[in-house]
Amino acid sequence: MQKFTLIHKDEGHILLNFIAKKLTLSKKKAKQLLDKRLVFVNKKRVWIASYQLKEGDSVEVITLEPTHSEFQKDAILFKDNHYLIVSKPPDVITNGPESLESNLRKHFKDKYIQAVHRLDKDTSGAVIFAMNNDTFECMKALFKKNCLKKAYRVIVRGRVGKQTFTINSPLRGQNAVTHINLLKRGKDASYLEVNTETGRTHQIRIHLASVGYPVIGEMEYDRKPIEHPLLRQIPRQMLHAYQLSFVHPYTQKAVSVTAPVPDDFNQCLKLLGLEE
Numbered sequence: 001m002q003k004f005t006l007i008h009k010d011e012g013h014i015l016l017n018f019i020a021k022k023l024t025l026s027k028k029k030a031k032q033l034l035d036k037r038l039v040f041v042n043k044k045r046v047w048i049a050s051y052q053l054k055e056g057d058s059v060e061v062i063t064l065e066p067t068h069s070e071f072q073k074d075a076i077l078f079k080d081n082h083y084l085i086v087s088k089p090p091d092v093i094t095n096g097p098e099s100l101e102s103n104l105r106k107h108f109k110d111k112y113i114q115a116v117h118r119l120d121k122d123t124s125g126a127v128i129f130a131m132n133n134d135t136f137e138c139m140k141a142l143f144k145k146n147c148l149k150k151a152y153r154v155i156v157r158g159r160v161g162k163q164t165f166t167i168n169s170p171l172r173g174q175n176a177v178t179h180i181n182l183l184k185r186g187k188d189a190s191y192l193e194v195n196t197e198t199g200r201t202h203q204i205r206i207h208l209a210s211v212g213y214p215v216i217g218e219m220e221y222d223r224k225p226i227e228h229p230l231l232r233q234i235p236r237q238m239l240h241a242y243q244l245s246f247v248h249p250y251t252q253k254a255v256s257v258t259a260p261v262p263d264d265f266n267q268c269l270k271l272l273g274l275e276e
Helices: 015-023 027-035 100-108 133-144 203-210 263-271
Strands: 002-005 039-041 058-061 076-079 083-088 124-130 149-157 164-168 177-185 189-196 239-247 254-258
Touching: 002 015, 015 027, 015 039, 015 058, 076 254, 083 100, 100 124, 124 133, 149 203, 149 263, 164 203, 177 203, 189 203
Parallel strands: 124 239
Antiparallel strands: 002 058, 039 058, 076 083, 083 124, 149 189, 149 239, 164 177, 177 189, 239 254
C-alpha cells in the first residue's frame, strides 16, 4: 500500500493524473489500478478516473505482486471419467481466454473440458468441470435443482453478534436464501461459514452487505469508509468456496470435496486474529 496526501501546489489534480504522477505510471496503467478498484480516497474506495481531489485528501493505492495463473497439479480435488473438481486460486477467471478452464484443457490435452459453474475472479475455491457435453448437461441439471451442497468461508467487516442466522431476501425478483454460522469473532471482523440454498449472482456478497457485514475486500457492495488501515490493504474479496457435496449422477455415490483456504486468506485471518 502506498499513501499520498494532496498538498496545495497539487490542487486541481484529478485522481487519474495524481496516481500516474505519484507512481510514475502511464495514464493507461493508472487507469487499470482504478478499474481494479485498488485506490482509496479518505478511506473510501474510489474508481472514477475524473474524481476531483481536494487539498488535504489522502490517497492510498494497493500495489500488487505479480500472480501466476498456471494450473497446479495439487489443485485437483476429485477426478474420474466424468468430472474434475479443482481448487481455483484467486485472481484467475474460471473460463475464457487465459482461464483455469483453458489451463486444464492444455494440461490434460482435452479440448472438451468445460466449467459447469463459475466463481468470480477474486473468489477462490472448488469448481466443477465436466469432461464432455453430456456430463456437463447432467451436472448443470443438478445445479438447477439445487442438489449440491455448497459451503463457503468468508471474512467480513464487523463483529457478528449471532452464532447462526439466515438471510431470506429476494435478489432481482428471485428467491434467495443464505445461512450463516459464526466461526470466530474478532475486534473489527468476523470469520463465517456460509451455506446457500440458492445460487443467485453475488448472493453472498449482497446478502452480507445488506445486514452490515460486507465481505472484506468487497469492491462493489461496500461503499462505507474503511477505518481499519490493514483492511484497506486487502486486495481481493475474502470469499472462498470451501466445500462441495453431491450425489454423483453416474455412479450414485456421495462426493464431497474440501478446498483448503489459500495463503492470502490465511494471512488475512492471522492479521485480524481470527485463526481457528
